Amino acid sequence: MTAVVDRKSISPLGHTPNQKKTFDRPHPVRLLPGLYQVGGGFYSHSRDACSYLIVNESNGECILIDSGSHSGYEALRANFDMVADIKQLKLVIGTHCHWDHVEAFGHLCHETTAKFALHTLDAEAVRTGDPELTCAGFLYNEPFHPFPVDLELNGGETYEMGDYRLEILHLPGHTPGCIGVKLEFSRTNQVIFIPGDSVQGAFSKRINSSMSTWKRSMRRLMLQKFDFMLPNHLPNGAQTALLSDVDNRLARQYSQLQTNFQSFMDKQWN
Numbered sequence: 001m002t003a004v005v006d007r008k009s010i011s012p013l014g015h016t017p018n019q020k021k022t023f024d025r026p027h028p029v030r031l032l033p034g035l036y037q038v039g040g041g042f043y044s045h046s047r048d049a050c051s052y053l054i055v056n057e058s059n060g061e062c063i064l065i066d067s068g069s070h071s072g073y074e075a076l077r078a079n080f081d082m083v084a085d086i087k088q089l090k091l092v093i094g095t096h097c098h099w100d101h102v103e104a105f106g107h108l109c110h111e112t113t114a115k116f117a118l119h120t121l122d123a124e125a126v127r128t129g130d131p132e133l134t135c136a137g138f139l140y141n142e143p144f145h146p147f148p149v150d151l152e153l154n155g156g157e158t159y160e161m162g163d164y165r166l167e168i169l170h171l172p173g174h175t176p177g178c179i180g181v182k183l184e185f186s187r188t189n190q191v192i193f194i195p196g197d198s199v200q201g202a203f204s205k206r207i208n209s210s211m212s213t214w215k216r217s218m219r220r221l222m223l224q225k226f227d228f229m230l231p232n233h234l235p236n237g238a239q240t241a242l243l244s245d246v247d248n249r250l251a252r253q254y255s256q257l258q259t260n261f262q263s264f265m266d267k268q269w270n
Helices: 071-081 122-128 210-220 246-256 261-268
Strands: 029-032 037-040 053-057 062-065 091-094 115-119 151-153 158-161 164-170 179-185 190-194
Touching: 037 071, 037 190, 053 071, 062 158, 115 122, 210 246
Parallel strands: 062 091, 091 115, 115 151
Antiparallel strands: 029 037, 037 053, 053 062, 158 164, 164 179, 179 190
16 A cells, blocks of 8 residues: 655644754854854854864863854754853954954853953054944944953964964954954864855944055965865855865955955945
């Protein structure tokens, strides 16, 4: 006897209407041993910048780079809890002061004793919750609840976490205090670059962007040698990636700084 299947009860992906789907929910992604993406785009909220967690696999201590906004906070925390213990979070590094990159720390700080680090030139905007300089008001129409900056960075600082050595690179242009994080992975001697918005951020005088300093920052980056670069933002539905061919990616972005694209961005934000 042949079973009769009601095709209306099966979705195009082969799931029955009552079958739970877990593949399309936010989740942490293991990029390398001890390196995870826990927020950004599909993994927390479309408005969030990407958040990367570095974990010492021997003792569980960890460092978070960027925390996103309150829009994706619940997903960020759920993803974090799947790979680490919030009590073991030692440091959160903000790549710059913008709402979509760091605002969630104003909520996270109530759950952790971790210190928050930001470049000294962007620190005041976070401490005061400046609606312009954090982009919270004019771009996102959201509040930015101020919180303390425990460690003011200047560039050149280094941290050790498990198999990774972190170096802070001051890369002004998008904002005066924009930084990138250089990760050296000791198991393979590969170098991963987390740029924040120092490579592909928008330009506007309202946030104190500077084209001349941005070009200098990009020229400095092009003298470095990176094996991989991690994206700062993900389009809706996009998957994360360790981006290779970094030399050419940086060179292409630098060439775009010579065009009128940036003046378009300034008008778009007015």
